[in-house]
Amino acid sequence: MSFESFRNLATTMRIYQRNVQDRKWEPEAPYMKEVVKPGDIRLHFGGSDGRHSYLLSKQVGPNGKVHVYEPSNYSYAIMSRLIRWHGLKNVTPHNAAIGSAEGTMILSVPKKMSGHLGRAYGVVTDKGGTASDEKLATGNKTEFVDQPTAVVSLDGLMEKEKLPRVDFIRCDVEGAEIRFIEGGKKTIERDLPSLLIEIHPFSLQRNFASSGEQVRDYFLSLGYRMWQLNDDNSHMFESTQIDPKRRWKDYFLIHPKRGPSLPEGMFRKAFAN
Numbered sequence: 001m002s003f004e005s006f007r008n009l010a011t012t013m014r015i016y017q018r019n020v021q022d023r024k025w026e027p028e029a030p031y032m033k034e035v036v037k038p039g040d041i042r043l044h045f046g047g048s049d050g051r052h053s054y055l056l057s058k059q060v061g062p063n064g065k066v067h068v069y070e071p072s073n074y075s076y077a078i079m080s081r082l083i084r085w086h087g088l089k090n091v092t093p094h095n096a097a098i099g100s101a102e103g104t105m106i107l108s109v110p111k112k113m114s115g116h117l118g119r120a121y122g123v124v125t126d127k128g129g130t131a132s133d134e135k136l137a138t139g140n141k142t143e144f145v146d147q148p149t150a151v152v153s154l155d156g157l158m159e160k161e162k163l164p165r166v167d168f169i170r171c172d173v174e175g176a177e178i179r180f181i182e183g184g185k186k187t188i189e190r191d192l193p194s195l196l197i198e199i200h201p202f203s204l205q206r207n208f209a210s211s212g213e214q215v216r217d218y219f220l221s222l223g224y225r226m227w228q229l230n231d232d233n234s235h236m237f238e239s240t241q242i243d244p245k246r247r248w249k250d251y252f253l254i255h256p257k258r259g260p261s262l263p264e265g266m267f268r269k270a271f272a273n
Contacts, residue, residue: 008074011049012081019054019086026051027233028196028250033059034265035194035254036168043154044068045098045180046172046198050079056170057088065090067161071097071107071149072122092161097124098173099151100182108144123174124149125207154184166193174248175203178210181218189222192255194262200248212242219253227252227267236266 018024029052036042038061044053047070056066068091070076076095083091097105109122158166166187171180177199181188201212216226226240228251236252243249252267259271 008077008081012078012085015049015051015078016082016085019051019082025055026250027229028252029055031236031252031265031267032056032168032170032196034263034267035196035252035258036060037261037263039063040065040167041163041165042066042168042170043157043166043193044170046070046170046174047079047093048072048075048172050082050093052170053079053091053093054082054086054088056168057086057091060090062090065092065163067092067094067157067163069094069096069098069152069157071095071124072109073147074109075122094152094157096150096152097176098171098180098183099124099153099176100179101151101153102156103151104148105151106146107149108146110144123203123207124151124176154180154188155186156183158187165191167191169193169195169197171195171197172250173198175200175207177215178204178208181215192222192224192257194255194258195219195253196250197253198248198250199242201242202247216240216242216251222255224253224255225270227254238270 032055036056036059040060041064042056042060044056044066047053047068050068053066053068060066070079080093083093097107099105105124105126107122107124171177173180177197199212199215204210204212220240225238227236227238228243228249229236254267256271259268262268
């Protein structure tokens with residue numbers, strides 16, 4: 001076994017243990033159960049190591065479906081192994097990025113100080129050779145490795161996978177949020193899915209000539225409402241502001257159409273008022 005194969009296996013084992021022990025979740029994760037119901041169809045773009053997919057699988061149950069997309073070959077290998085180890089029959093992994101149309105783009109993956117590829121902060125662009133938010137935030141002279149990756153669009157994959165609808169989308173694509181929208185307007189405007197979307201203002205501007213406000217304004221124009229965590233992650237509050245203090249941040253976007261059918265919780269109560 002090569003060192004990289006051993007490293008991949010060790011990382012998978014560590015994440016598997018965290019999942020079964022129900023620990024070290026991202027702060028937004030506990031709120032997903034308030035927008036997910038058994039039988040839902042869910043999409044996850046930027047699946048990374050598959051931790052959110054594990055939660056989504058449990059929440060949608062045996063009659064639900066989860067399709068998860070991850071462009072990094074290294075992360076995809078970890079995610080796929082975790083799906084097998086957990087026996088997640090309702091989760092289908094895909095080694096691809098989300099974009100405006102089917103094709104190929106370049107994924108720039110940062111190297112750690114150890115020289116090994118990381119699992120986070122990869123950026124998909126047309127030409128590669130980009131800098132991620134991690135480099136700009138830390139000042140590190142991070143080296144990036146470019147690898148070609150397949151790209152799918154939301155509208156295209158709905159047809160390809162023969163999905164009748166989508167109920168929830170987790171989108172964590174390091175600045176390609178605008179490309180996700182461009183390739184998915186038909187589906188978004190038809191199904192009005194709930195979303196947990198990570199918005200990256202710097203990467204949006206640098207790599208896609210867009211902005212966090214442009215992403216937000218598209219959903220607000222459809223009637224969505226927006227929530228985010230406060231600075232110490234102690235509670236969720238409703239606000240349409242893109243947090244100026246963060247280089248990236250997660251936001252829940254929920255349409256009033258979904259309000260009455262949401263599980264019990266703060267979001268359902270908000271729509272009842």
